[in-house]
Each structure stands twice: as C-alpha cells, then as structure tokens.
Amino acid sequence: MSRGLTVSIDAMGSDAGPGVVVAALARSTVRHPDVRFLLHGDEAVLRSLLGRRAKLAAKTEVRHTPESVRMDEKPSQVLRRGRNTSMWRAVEAVANKDAELAISAGNTGALMAMSMYQLGVLEGVNRPAIAVLWPTKRGQSVVLDVGANIAADAGQLVEFAVMGEAFARAILGLERPTVGLLNVGAEDLKGNEAVRAAANILRSVNLPIEFGGFVEGDDIAEGTVDVIVTDGFTGNIALKTAEGTARLVVHFLRTALRRSLMARIGAALASGALKTLRRKLDPRAANGGIFLGLNGVVVKSHGGTDAMGFASALDMAIDMARAEVIPRIVADLSALTQITSSEAAAS
Amino acid sequence: MSRGLTVSIDAMGSDAGPGVVVAALARSTVRHPDVRFLLHGDEAVLRSLLGRRAKLAAKTEVRHTPESVRMDEKPSQVLRRGRNTSMWRAVEAVANKDAELAISAGNTGALMAMSMYQLGVLEGVNRPAIAVLWPTKRGQSVVLDVGANIAADAGQLVEFAVMGEAFARAILGLERPTVGLLNVGAEDLKGNEAVRAAANILRSVNLPIEFGGFVEGDDIAEGTVDVIVTDGFTGNIALKTAEGTARLVVHFLRTALRRSLMARIGAALASGALKTLRRKLDPRAANGGIFLGLNGVVVKSHGGTDAMGFASALDMAIDMARAEVIPRIVADLSALTQITSSEAAAS
Numbered sequence: 001m002s003r004g005l006t007v008s009i010d011a012m013g014s015d016a017g018p019g020v021v022v023a024a025l026a027r028s029t030v031r032h033p034d035v036r037f038l039l040h041g042d043e044a045v046l047r048s049l050l051g052r053r054a055k056l057a058a059k060t061e062v063r064h065t066p067e068s069v070r071m072d073e074k075p076s077q078v079l080r081r082g083r084n085t086s087m088w089r090a091v092e093a094v095a096n097k098d099a100e101l102a103i104s105a106g107n108t109g110a111l112m113a114m115s116m117y118q119l120g121v122l123e124g125v126n127r128p129a130i131a132v133l134w135p136t137k138r139g140q141s142v143v144l145d146v147g148a149n150i151a152a153d154a155g156q157l158v159e160f161a162v163m164g165e166a167f168a169r170a171i172l173g174l175e176r177p178t179v180g181l182l183n184v185g186a187e188d189l190k191g192n193e194a195v196r197a198a199a200n201i202l203r204s205v206n207l208p209i210e211f212g213g214f215v216e217g218d219d220i221a222e223g224t225v226d227v228i229v230t231d232g233f234t235g236n237i238a239l240k241t242a243e244g245t246a247r248l249v250v251h252f253l254r255t256a257l258r259r260s261l262m263a264r265i266g267a268a269l270a271s272g273a274l275k276t277l278r279r280k281l282d283p284r285a286a287n288g289g290i291f292l293g294l295n296g297v298v299v300k301s302h303g304g305t306d307a308m309g310f311a312s313a314l315d316m317a318i319d320m321a322r323a324e325v326i327p328r329i330v331a332d333l334s335a336l337t338q339i340t341s342s343e344a345a346a347s
Numbered sequence: 348m349s350r351g352l353t354v355s356i357d358a359m360g361s362d363a364g365p366g367v368v369v370a371a372l373a374r375s376t377v378r379h380p381d382v383r384f385l386l387h388g389d390e391a392v393l394r395s396l397l398g399r400r401a402k403l404a405a406k407t408e409v410r411h412t413p414e415s416v417r418m419d420e421k422p423s424q425v426l427r428r429g430r431n432t433s434m435w436r437a438v439e440a441v442a443n444k445d446a447e448l449a450i451s452a453g454n455t456g457a458l459m460a461m462s463m464y465q466l467g468v469l470e471g472v473n474r475p476a477i478a479v480l481w482p483t484k485r486g487q488s489v490v491l492d493v494g495a496n497i498a499a500d501a502g503q504l505v506e507f508a509v510m511g512e513a514f515a516r517a518i519l520g521l522e523r524p525t526v527g528l529l530n531v532g533a534e535d536l537k538g539n540e541a542v543r544a545a546a547n548i549l550r551s552v553n554l555p556i557e558f559g560g561f562v563e564g565d566d567i568a569e570g571t572v573d574v575i576v577t578d579g580f581t582g583n584i585a586l587k588t589a590e591g592t593a594r595l596v597v598h599f600l601r602t603a604l605r606r607s608l609m610a611r612i613g614a615a616l617a618s619g620a621l622k623t624l625r626r627k628l629d630p631r632a633a634n635g636g637i638f639l640g641l642n643g644v645v646v647k648s649h650g651g652t653d654a655m656g657f658a659s660a661l662d663m664a665i666d667m668a669r670a671e672v673i674p675r676i677v678a679d680l681s682a683l684t685q686i687t688s689s690e691a692a693a694s
Contacts, residue, residue, distance in 0.1 A: 074536065137598055147531055150539045184494055184583040189421065192497045192580060217587025221595035233539060234581050236531040238588040240564025245592040248568035251484055252627045253600070256620040266617025273603035273610035280599045 004034045005321055007314065008099035010090035011041030012068035013106025014310065015303045018042070021105070022049040024310035026056045031311075032318055038093050040065050040086040065089050069106050071303065075113035087111060091118045094296040101297035101321045103314055108300050112148055112291060119296035122326070124333035127152070128293030129160045129232070130300065131167055132239060133286050133316070136223030142168045142177075143220065145232040146239045146289060152231035154197035157181065161202060162332045163292040164227040165209050170323035171316070177226035180215035182234060190214065194231070205339050208332075246281050288313030290320060292329065297321045351381045352668055354661065355446035357437035358388030359415035360453025361657065362650045365389070368452070369396040371657035373403045378658075379665055385440050387412050387433040412436050416453050418650065422460035434458060438465045441643040448644035448668045450661055455647055459495055459638060466643035469673070471680035474499070475640030476507045476579070477647065478514055479586065480633050480663070485570030489515045489524075492579040493586045493636060499578035501544035504528065508549060509679045510639040511574040512556050517670035518663070524573035527562035529581060537561065541578070552686050555679075593628050635660030637667060639676065644668045 009025070011018040018041055025037055036059045039046055043064035050057040065086040069078050082088050087106050093099040095118040104111050112128065121128060129145035144164045145152065152160065161179050168177035181199055183191040188199070191214065202211040212225045217238060220228055230238070257267040267274065279285065283302070287309040291298040297320050301313035356372070358365040365388055372384055383406045386393055390411035397404040412433040416425050429435050434453050440446040442465040451458050459475065468475060476492035491511045492499065499507065508526050515524035528546055530538040535546070538561065549558040559572045564585060567575055577585070604614040614621065626632065634656040638645040644667050648660035 072534065135595070137595060150531070182584060184497070184580055187419065217584040217589075218591030218594070220588060221591035230584075233531055234584055237529060237564040237577075237581055237585055241567055241585045241588050242564075242592040244565030244568035245589040246596055247565070248482070248484060249593055249596040249624075249628060253624050256623040256627070257617055259620055259623070263617045263620035266613040266615070266620070268613070269616065270604055270610045270613025273606055273613070276603040276606070277596075277600050280603070281596065 004036070005101070005318060006036045006038060006099040007318065008038040008090045008093035008102040009040065010087045010102070010104035010106055011039050011046055012065070012086040013104040013303065014301070014305070015105070016306065018045055019049055020305075020307050021310055022046070022053070022056070023307035024314060025060070026053050027307060027311040028314050029056050029059065031315065035059070035318065037061070038063060038099050040089040040093075041068070063089060069110045071107050073107060073110055075109045078107070078110040079113055079117055082110065082114065088114055091115050091298065094298070095119055101299065101317045103299045103301060103317050105301040105303045105305065105310060108147065108289070111298065111300055115291055115294050115296070115298045119294045119298070122293055122295055122330055122333060124337050125159055125163075125293040126156050128291050129163060130289040131164055131292050132289050133171070134220055134228070134242075135280065135286055136221055138223030140172060140286075141220065141223055141226050141228060142172070143228045143230070143235060143239065144292065145230065145235050147232045147236035148291070149232040151233060152194060154194050154201060157194060157198035157229055157231070158201050158336070159293070159333065160229045161198070161209060161211075161227065162207070162336055163329050164229060166328040166332050167290065167292060167320070167325055168227050170325045170328060171319055172226060174226055176210045178210045178212040179227040179229060180212045180219065180225035182228050182230035182238070183214035183216065186214050186216065198229075205336070205343065207336060207339065243283060250281065284309030285312055288316045290316065295326065297326070351383070352448070352665060353383045353385060353446040354665065355385040355437045355440035355449040356387065357434045357449070357451035357453055358386050358393055359412070359433040360451040360650065361648070361652070362452070363653065365392055366396055367652075367654050368657055369393070369400070369403070370654035371661060372407070373400050374654060374658040375661050376403050376406065378662065382406070382665065384408070385410060385446050387436040387440075388415070410436060416457045418454050420454060420457055422456045425454070425457040426460055426464060429457065429461065435461055438462050438645065441645070442466055448646065448664045450646045450648060450664050452648040452650045452652065452657060455494065455636070458645065458647055462638055462641050462643070462645045466641045466645070469640055469642055469677055469680060471684050472506055472510075472640040473503050475638050476510060477636040478511055478639050479636050480518070481567055481575070481589075482627065482633055483568055483570030487519060487633075488567065488570055488573050488575060489519070490567065490575045490577070490582060490586065491639065492577065492582050494579045494583035495638070496579040498580060499541060501541050501548060504541060504545035504576055504578070505548050505683070506640070506680065507576045508545070508556060508558075508574065509554070509683055510676050511576060513675040513679050514637065514639060514667070514672055515574050517672045517675060518666055519573065521573055523557045525557045525559045526574040526576060527559045527566065527572035529575050529577035529585070530561035530563065533561050533563065545576075552683070552690065554683060554686065597628065631656030632659055635663045637663065642673070644673070
C-alpha cells in the first residue's frame with residue numbers, strides 16, 4: 001500500500017533534457033500509483049511531453065518557470081538571481097508544504113544552497129551532507145558526505161554519523177546499523193585531527209550508536225559497517241574512484257571475452273549471468289544523493305542519467321519521505337546535544 | 348642487458364615470513380641475473396631457506412639482525428630503539444653505498460621514518476611521498492601520495508607533481524607525461540585551498556610540466572592523465588577503495604557465473620579469458636609503493652603479498668634505480684626553486 005505524496009520536480013535539471021524526467025515519472029506512476037507530481041519548467045515543452053501520457057498527465061500539475069539553473073553557475077549567483085528557475089520553484093514547493101519532497105538532476109551546489117536557504121537546516125546541524133547507497137558484498141551501505149562540504153571538523157563528522165545512522169535504520173531497515181569513520185588505517189593513532197577527535201567523541205559520548213571505529217577504503221565494498229562517515233572531499237573522490245574502477249573491470253572483462261572464439265562462445269552461453277552482473281553494477285540502480293540535515297527531503301539525481309536512473313533516485317526520495325527520516329534525525333541530534341552539553345557541564 | 352646492482356632486503360618484514368621473500372629473490376635472479384642481494388634478518392632461518400637454492404645463495408650475502416620491526420610500532424619508537432632491526436639495516440646499506448636500493452614489506456611508517464633519517468630528504472623536498480602504478484584503460488598511471496603524509500599544502504602538492512612527473516618519464520617511458528590534481532570537480536573554483544593554490548602555481552610558474560588541471564576520481568581508471576597528484580589521506584583512501592571495488596566486481600562476476608548450468612559451461616569455455624582478467628586485476632602485479640623525495644631508492648611491498656607480489660615490487664625498485672630517477676628529480680626540483688624564487692623577486 002502506498003500513501004499519497006506529492007513530489008516536486010525540477011524538470012529542467014537533467015543534461016539529457018526534460019524528456020528523460022517525464023519518462024521517469026511515467027515509470028514511477030506504475031510503482032507508486034498514489035503519488036502526485038508538481039512539475040516545474042518550460043510549460044510548452046512539458047505539456048507536449050505529457051500529451052502522449054494521459055495517465056501521468058492526470059496526476060501532474062505543471063508550473064511554468066521561465067528560467068533554469070546552468071551547471072556552471074555558482075551557488076551565490078543562483079541565490080541572488082535564481083528565483084524564477086525551475087530548481088528554485090521545485091524546492092519552494094516543499095517549503096510551502098505543496099509537496100513532501102523535491103528532486104533535481106541539476107547543479108549540486110546550487111540545489112544545496114537553495115535547499116538550505118528555503119528549507120532551513122535542522123537544529124543541531126552545522127552543515128548538511130549528501131548521502132548515497134553503496135553496493136557491497138553484504139548488500140548496501142550508506143556513505144556520507146560525498147560532496148556537500150569540502151572539509152569537515154570532528155563535530156560535523158559526528159553529526160554525519162548520527163544522520164547516516166538514522167537514515168540507514170529507516171531505509172535499510174536495520175535495527176542497529178554499525179557506523180565507521182573512513183581513515184587511512186584501523187589503529188587509533190592513524191589519520192588527521194578531525195577523524196581522531198570524532199572517534200573519541202563517538203566512543204566516549206553515550207550515544208545509541210553502534211560505533212565500529214575506523215574503516216579503510218576497501219572496507220566500503222566489503223560491507224564491514226553499514227554507515228561510512230567521511231568529509232565531502234574524500235567521500236566524493238572515493239565514490240568516483242569506485243565508479244571508475246567498476247567501469248575499468250568491466251572494460252577488461254569485455255576485452256578479454258572478445259579475444260578468442262572460445263571466449264566469445266563462452267560469453268554467449270553465460271550471457272544471462274553477464275547481464276545479471278551488468279545489472280548489479282548499473283550505476284543507475286544506485287543513483288541519487290540524499291541531502292541530510294535539511295528540514296525537508298531533497299534528492300539530487302545524477303545529471304547524466306536516463307529515465308531509469310532518475311526513477312531510482314525518485315524511488316529513494318519517496319522511501320525517505322515515507323520512512324519519516326527527518327523526525328528520527330531531529331530526535332537523535334537533540335539527544336546528542338543533550339548528552340554533550342550535560343557531559344560538558346559535569347566535567 | 349642488465350647492469351650489476353645490489354639490492355638490500357628486509358627479509359623479516361613480510362606478514363607471510365621470510366620464505367616468501369627468499370622465493371621472490373629466486374624469481375628475480377632469473378629476470379635480473381646481474382643483481383646481487385644483501386639479506387637482513389635471522390641468519391639461521393635465512394641460511395636454511397637459501398640452502399635449497401644454490402644459485403641464489405651464490406649472489407646473496409646474509410647479514411644477521413637479531414630484531415625486527417613490529418607492524419604496530421610507532422615511527423618515533425623505532426627511530427629510538429630500532430637500530431638492530433632488519434629494516435634499519437636494510438636502509439643503512441643504501442646509506443653506506445653497500446646497495447643501490449632497499450625493499451621491505453614491513454611497517455610503512457617505520458620504513459619512511461628510517462629512510463628519511465638515514466638517507467635524508469632531497470633538497471627542495473618538504474616531505475617525501477609514496478607513489479604507486481595504477482592500472483588504467485590506457486595502460487598505467489602514477490598516483491601519489493598514497494599515504495606518506497596525512498595532509499599536503501599547495502607547495503607540497505607541487506613537489507609531488509614534479510617528482511611524479513620525473514618518475515613517470517623514467518618508468519613509463521613517456522616524453523611528456525600529463526599531470527592532474529585530484530579534486531571534486533574539474534572547474535577552477537572547486538576544491539579546498541591547497542588544491543586550488545597548487546593549480547595556480549602549476550599553471551602560472553613556467554615549469555616544463557604538461558599540467559592537465561583538475562581530474563576527478565573516475566579519471567584515474569580512465570587514464571585521463573599520466574600522473575595523479577593528491578594528499579596522502581585522499582590518495583590512500585582512493586587506492587584502497589579501488590582495490591575493494593575491483594574485488595567486489597569479481598565477487599559479483601563469480602557469483603553470477605555459478606548461478607546456472609549454462610553460465611557454468613560458458614565460464615568453462617571462457618576460462619582462458621577469465622584468467623586474463625584475473626591477471627589484469629591481480630594486485631600482486633602492481634604491488635609496491637615507491638618512496639619519492641629521498642636521497643636513495645626505497646620501495647615498500649605490501650605486507651600481505653606472496654613471492655610473486657614481492658618480486659613485482661622488487662622489479663619496480665630495480666627499474667627505478669636503473670632509470671636514475673633521483674638525479675632527474677633533483678634537477679627538476681632545483682629548476683622549480685629557481686623559477687619560484689626569481690618570480691618572487693620579480694613581483
């Protein structure tokens with residue numbers, strides 16, 4: 001049973017154009033029949049795209065916006081001049097309670113700035129983070145921050161841990177997800193000041209978090225812990241390095257399987273299995289960066305993705321809105337604030 | 348034609364014991380018949396291992412050391428109490444000109460500290476870096492720093508660029524390798540202060556370096572540039588994330604190929620191709636972190652590797668000593684110092 005929700009969509013953010021976005025919504029209506037859509041963008045274009053999809057059109061309201069955000073615009077620019085863009089209006093609908101969540105495939109920095117400005121940051125959060133679901137040997141893990149911030153101090157890393165843990169409980173359905181801090185070694189003395197201080201806080205403060213200590217880069221794919229916490233610079237580079245490596249291995253595999261007649265016959269016989277592998281590695285299946293720490297649900301889809309990728313990001317956004325992750329984060333952060341302030345008073 | 352060289356080896360550094368090290372040397376004598384070995388470690392153990400290998404024994408001098416460095420020892424500890432260890436003596440032989448290069452599979456931090464102390468750091472180098480060869484779609488690239496330092500300022504990143512470029516010229520045989528700075532986006536405004544300032548220096552200073560600007564995590568496996576420069580925290584996490592991802596993809600592939608009878612038959616027919624893939628992805632083939640910026644050649648082999656992996660690291664060390672990378676680095680760094688100081692005087 002799916003509960004009625006309204007999704008607010010920046011239709012003009014995708015590199016591939018609004019056609020991909022509308023095709024993704026058409027997919028989504030099958031999976032989520034009760035969901036309604038608020039579509040922001042060029043009305044003439046969107047009406048023509050909806051013309052061929054009567055079922056989708058019936059649950060979609062188009063709101064015309066004359067402008068859109070360019071990929072090379074700076075967040076400070078779009079905050080000043082971006083009020084008439086499809087991205088601004090998509091987030092505004094969540095702020096106005098016209099929609100439960102917003103999604104865009106546009107400029108990440110602009111989307112974060114607009115979301116912070118319009119929705120506000122939760123109490124106890126210094127900076128929001130972007131979280132992704134990462135495929136592992138054991139299933140999926142949550143990794144954050146993958147690029148909202150360039151750096152993070154110890155307090156921010158602890159906030160990311162709290163937010164990521166609440167997200168993992170809700171989305172992965174785990175009762176007590178384990179949390180690790182990404183570092184260059186598992187020993188206590190390794191790493192920079194921020195990760196060591198964050199580990200001390202997570203160990204000493206009496207939070208209801210299953211802290212697994214430091215983890216290394218290869219622990220992410222192993223699934224050693226359910227939530228991996230890092231700063232946005234390292235997290236972004238780790239994520240893209242993993243994407244590049246997966247593509248490289250598939251490239252090597254494809255080259256090897258073309259080399260001889262025997263290999264080509266083998267590949268043909270194993271084509272079903274190889275298709276399963278491709279599906280497992282399909283970046284579209286795990287598409288979507290969730291903004292955590294905002295007073296509202298905002299999801300960033302990859303700009304270069306197709307309808308299937310956009311639909312995956314949308315699925316995750318709907319799951320997050322339904323699971324009511326934000327109230328959980330608010331409760332956990334307020335517990336963190338109480339514990340740290342009472343411990344500070346006691347010492 | 349191979350020129351006579353002497354390699355100094357810490358025989359006690361491998362997790363798998365000195366047997367692996369001696370087996371690796373036996374392999375190496377086939378490929379490098381003119382190379383001689385200085386083997387540091389427990390004499391009784393090493394003599395017994397050499398007993399069955401007369402050819403290797405004939406070109407190997409065993410130097411007894413009563414102690415070895417433990418994996419959990421801090422660099423500061425081993426500098427104080429480590430003079431009787433096999434690792435210390437292995438590096439000392441290079442300092443004394445008894446050998447052209449040293450190799451160890453032991454504690455990385457201890458090896459770097461001992462190497463800096465005994466060999467000294469090249470003029471113009473603030474901190475040495477650890478470089479690795481990384482498999483890409485186009486061949487191999489050099490990535491540094493993968494863990495010598497926890498952070499790097501702009502000046503250090505520029506030094507890494509100079510050292511990595513000289514290394515790539517020598518080892519990859521490229522006339523003008525391209526150099527990129529690892530960042531979270533390709534735009535000029537992205538990234539932290541250090542990478543942006545380093546990019547400014549690499550762009551403005553008239554160095555003979557083909558600077559390709561910022562690259563992202565997925566550019567490493569693409570082979571977009573030949574040398575990727577980053578700080579040791581990010582580089583270490585990127586390297587281990589890539590290793591973990593490659594293992595994950597192979598795990599998915601193996602699981603998929605076992606699923607059905609057809610897939611198993613296909614896999615059997617394609618077994619030659621799958622073996623090629625395994626060889627391409629074999630971490631032992633690209634084993635070895637090269638210490639750059641020291642007045643001597645020191646290579647760290649992975650502690651958990653086998654004889655083949657240790658032999659790969661040894662091959663790279665021999666290549667580096669033969670290619671006379673250090674004089675090239677010295678010349679390039681002195682050019683950098685002259686340019687930056689004359690430009691500072693002019694402005």
